[in-house]
Amino acid sequence: MKAFITGITGQDGSYLAEFLLGKGYEIHGLIRRSSTFNTARIDHLYRDFHDPAARIFLHYGDLSVSGQLTDLLYDIRPDEIYHLGAQSHVRVSFDMPEYTGDVTALGTLRLLEALRKTGIPTRFYQASSSEMFGAAPPPQNESTPFRPRSPYAAAKVYAHHMVCNYREAYGLFACNGILFNHESPRRGETFVTRKITRAATRIKLGLTDRLYLGNLDAKRDWGYAGDYVEAMWLMLQQERADDYVIATGHTHSVREFAQKVFGILGLDYEKYVVIDPRYFRPTEVDVLLGDADKARRILGWQPKVNFDALIAMMVEADLDLAGREKTLLEAGYVVSGNSQQG
């Protein structure tokens, strides 16, 4: 089996690539040209393409360029497409609404069009998002109306409906996975969970003394990314294409997350966390709490890692990272990547 993954260099792309390699897939990933390396999350999986054992192949491209997506599909002829590429940061989408619409909304349309034009019998997964529920009261499931509260959410709603439309209009096997927040040690450092575990562990080792955050009262249904990529694959193995909510069914506030992380490290979060209004969003999603009953019944999917285990995993990984950072700093090296942007 051959899979094409957009967003392979992101958190989910790396876990999905690992998962599919374990199932014997050949993997093709879309990567952006960048002046610094952007493949850190998949370096442990990658082998040079000259190596006969190579099973991951990377192709330069961008979701804002349609012709090339069509060419790539012609050349690769994948059995499955996992479309994870997006401008995925909600706060940033308020600063860059047009770019977010171009990549996150129209990027999906470009890929669907490429698929329709090539006529390849491929199964398509779209990374929809619980952020689309926005102001809709919890719990949220597949029947909950979307009430988007950010340019990112509006872009995802557009992409979601285009997937439904291409399924109905052209008979494509296309699924929307409406995933609630999912985290891991590979989470981008400007998303709140990782921002907290990175800062708290650095504080523990004396590398910094402050963590600037925004709204501590927002509540999210946080799961583990490694569990969620299995659900993506399961959706594409069904007889019929459909849309599914993927969530843990538990919700916690940002404050509670911070309290637990600092607590594990023997620290009191109130001594270190400073509220900076720059991190507030013009419109906020107050509570996300998913009902994944449909996925449980039809896909047989359920999460394995709970909230406490997720936090323990992230703290352990970031404590190790902070330790290595400290060693390098003490040896006189400059260490980057500790910006509290986002």
Ligand code: NAP
């Ligand atoms: P992520 O870590 O931010 O990864 C995003 C990926 O998209 C990266 O590989 C990025 O490439 C790529 N990308 C961004 N702009 C692109 C462009 N113009 N052309 C091609 N590729 C581009 O996101 P994630 O957490 O893995 O999430 C994966 C997908 O699921 C996203 O669509 C996200 O919106 C959605 N989602 C995520 C969650 C969650 O909680 N994680 C929940 C629901 C839905 P670079 O590495 O070069 O930046």
Ligand code: GDD
């Ligand atoms: N990023 C960030 N930084 N968020 C903060 C901060 C901060 O300093 N302080 C408080 N928060 C709050 C945000 O206001 C939000 O309510 C919550 O923490 C979670 O923020 P993020 O971790 O940035 O995630 P998100 O929920 O906005 O979006 C993520 O989940 C969506 C699924 O619901 C992203 O992964 C999206 O791509 C995904 O679709």
